[in-house]
Amino acid sequence: MVAIVRPERANDVLEALYRADVRGLSMSRVQGHGGETDRVETYRGTTVKMELAEKVRFEVAVSDHFVEPTIKAIQDGARTGEVGDGKIFVLDIDKVVRIRTGEEDTEAVTPVV
Amino acid sequence: MADLLATTAAAAGGIDTGDTAWMLVSTALVLMMTPALGLFYAGLVRSKNTLNTFMMSVGALGVVTVAWVVVGYSIAFDGGGSLVGGLHHAFLRGVGPGVQPGLTIPALLFVVFEASFCIITAALISGAVVERMRFGPFLVFMTVWSLVVYAPLAHQVWGGGWLAQHGVLDWAGGVPVEMASGFSAFAAAIVVGARKDYGRQALLPHNGVYALLGAGLLWFGWFGFNGGSALTSGRGAALSFANTLFAPAATLVAWIVLDLVRARKATAIGAATAIIVGAVAITPAAGYVSPLGALGLGLLAAIPSYAFIVWRPRTRLDESLDVLAAHGLGGVTGILFVGFFAAKSWSGIGDGLIYGDAGRLGWQAIAVVVTCAYAFGATFVILRVLALFTRLRVSSRDEGLGLDVSQHGEEAYTTGEGAILVRLTES
Numbered sequence: 206m207v208a209i210v211r212p213e214r215a216n217d218v219l220e221a222l223y224r225a226d227v228r229g230l231s232m233s234r235v236q237g238h239g240g241e242t243d244r245v246e247t248y249r250g251t252t253v254k255m256e257l258a259e260k261v262r263f264e265v266a267v268s269d270h271f272v273e274p275t276i277k278a279i280q281d282g283a284r285t286g287e288v289g290d291g292k293i294f295v296l297d298i299d300k301v302v303r304i305r306t307g308e309e310d311t312e313a314v315t316p317v318v
Numbered sequence: 319m320a321d322l323l324a325t326t327a328a329a330a331g332g333i334d335t336g337d338t339a340w341m342l343v344s345t346a347l348v349l350m351m352t353p354a355l356g357l358f359y360a361g362l363v364r365s366k367n368t369l370n371t372f373m374m375s376v377g378a379l380g381v382v383t384v385a386w387v388v389v390g391y392s393i394a395f396d397g398g399g400s401l402v403g404g405l406h407h408a409f410l411r412g413v414g415p416g417v418q419p420g421l422t423i424p425a426l427l428f429v430v431f432e433a434s435f436c437i438i439t440a441a442l443i444s445g446a447v448v449e450r451m452r453f454g455p456f457l458v459f460m461t462v463w464s465l466v467v468y469a470p471l472a473h474q475v476w477g478g479g480w481l482a483q484h485g486v487l488d489w490a491g492g493v494p495v496e497m498a499s500g501f502s503a504f505a506a507a508i509v510v511g512a513r514k515d516y517g518r519q520a521l522l523p524h525n526g527v528y529a530l531l532g533a534g535l536l537w538f539g540w541f542g543f544n545g546g547s548a549l550t551s552g553r554g555a556a557l558s559f560a561n562t563l564f565a566p567a568a569t570l571v572a573w574i575v576l577d578l579v580r581a582r583k584a585t586a587i588g589a590a591t592a593i594i595v596g597a598v599a600i601t602p603a604a605g606y607v608s609p610l611g612a613l614g615l616g617l618l619a620a621i622p623s624y625a626f627i628v629w630r631p632r633t634r635l636d637e638s639l640d641v642l643a644a645h646g647l648g649g650v651t652g653i654l655f656v657g658f659f660a661a662k663s664w665s666g667i668g669d670g671l672i673y674g675d676a677g678r679l680g681w682q683a684i685a686v687v688v689t690c691a692y693a694f695g696a697t698f699v700i701l702r703v704l705a706l707f708t709r710l711r712v713s714s715r716d717e718g719l720g721l722d723v724s725q726h727g728e729e730a731y732t733t734g735e736g737a738i739l740v741r742l743t744e745s
Contacts, residue, residue: 211718213366213718213719213720214718216515216519236735236736238736243738244723244727245727245740246723246727246728246729246732246737247727247728248728248732251739252739252740253737253738253739253740254737254738254740255736255737255738256736256737256738257735257736258736285715285718287715
């Protein structure tokens with residue numbers, strides 16, 4: 206699944222995912238716009254509306270029974286209640302391969318003990 | 319030509335051009351320390367608070383200077399009252415380009431030199447409240463603080479007040495600058511409270527290069543701070559200038575050794591901190607101790623500050639940039655060191671305990687206790703009263719967003735991507 210969240214909540218999301226035992230994830234900084242009010246900034250005589258806001262994008266691959274706990278963890282970590290909290294997109298994955306061992310699908314996203 | 323210059327100096331009434339030249343340079347050096355401090359602090363906070371942190375120091379250049387001209391200078395340096403000066407020099411009345419009584423430089427230059435100390439001292443306290451205090455209330459706080467805490471303490475130790483009358487030796491500001499800012503920072507951190515993420519998340523310095531360059535520029539400016547505190551360009555200036563190199567160098571060495579012993583790595587942020595701690599410790603002692611004494615003081619000063627900086631983050635006290643450890647404890651170490659190791663053979667001024675003057679140490683210790691208690695108490699009250707009129711902190715949401723955007727409507731590292739020009743309606 207893919208989640209777009211506020212950068213200032215990224216650490217809370219990481220913490221919540223850790224508590225939910227979700228281990229495999231990637232995160233990246235992105236810029237985007239999801240309907241929140243524009244921020245106005247002024248530099249000398251130049252006034253600008255910041256259309257794009259800094260966001261953090263999480264990519265998490267989990268097996269089916271982990272989907273709901275993961276959604277809940279991200280929502281708990283990312284929610285402030287104001288416009289701009291972000292989105293969670295749940296997508297089907299066709300195939301997963303663990304590069305090191307060649308394991309596929311569910312085995313590939315199960316953490317090694 | 320030489321005759322002409324001599325005649326000009328005589329006509330100006332006791333003004334020495336050599337002394338004046340050095341004091342002009344020193345004043346400019348000290349003024350540079352405030353933006354240097356802003357850079358140092360900005361490197362130590364998260365990137366979303368860079369500009370706000372820097373602006374807290376820049377703000378001091380504005381509000382504290384104005385307060386100093388209006389009445390601060392008068393409180394500090396008018397007359398010989400034991401606690402505060404008078405109001406005769408308010409709005410710089412009676413202060414002109416003529417000679418400052420007792421000195422060989424113009425009175426106006428003395429005002430500006432002393433102003434530069436008050437400015438950086440107020441800015442120092444920002445280290446305790448960065449990343450959560452609102453900008454407006456902080457400006458108000460600095461203005462009031464410079465008049466209620468800095469100016470009276472400067473008067474007591476330099477302006478003929480009771481500490482001066484009892485022979486307390488404070489070369490360049492152990493009392494009004496270092497201990498006052500350190501213990502005020504302690505109180506400010508308590509009143510304003512910890513950052514919302516403190517103790518939960520790692521709040522890391524975002525740019526160690528800023529911290530190192532800021533510390534380096536502070537050290538550079540400190541040659542004017544200590545060297546200029548001789549108020550002449552003679553031997554006192556040379557001794558304090560030399561000691562301003564030796565003490566921070568020794569602290570730097572000690573800090574690197576402590577870092578290596580503790581974690582097997584010499585850290586850059588640690589080195590930046592060490593420079594500040596060493597310069598702070600030598601501040602009250604610069605013109606009173608021998609060069610070897612300065613080396614010893616530098617080594618010694620590393621220990622309490624280092625220990626406190628390691629211990630403090632494990633507590634609930636979010637004194638974010640460790641003003642108390644660096645300036646408070648460094649100042650205490652320096653002032654007490656003068657009580658032991660002041661050397662009349664070097665300074666021509668006074669001896670400490672080991673050179674035979676046992677009485678000095680007691681008064682140095684009294685200066686420590688009174689200054690720390692007053693700075694802490696007064697700052698606590700100022701901020702509590704200010705909190706009755708306005709919120710001291712930004713909202714939790716703004717704290718998350720960062721104070722650059724919420725307080726100033728700017729970002730330190732803007733890319734311009736997604737920025738849409740707002741066209742002003744043409745009239």
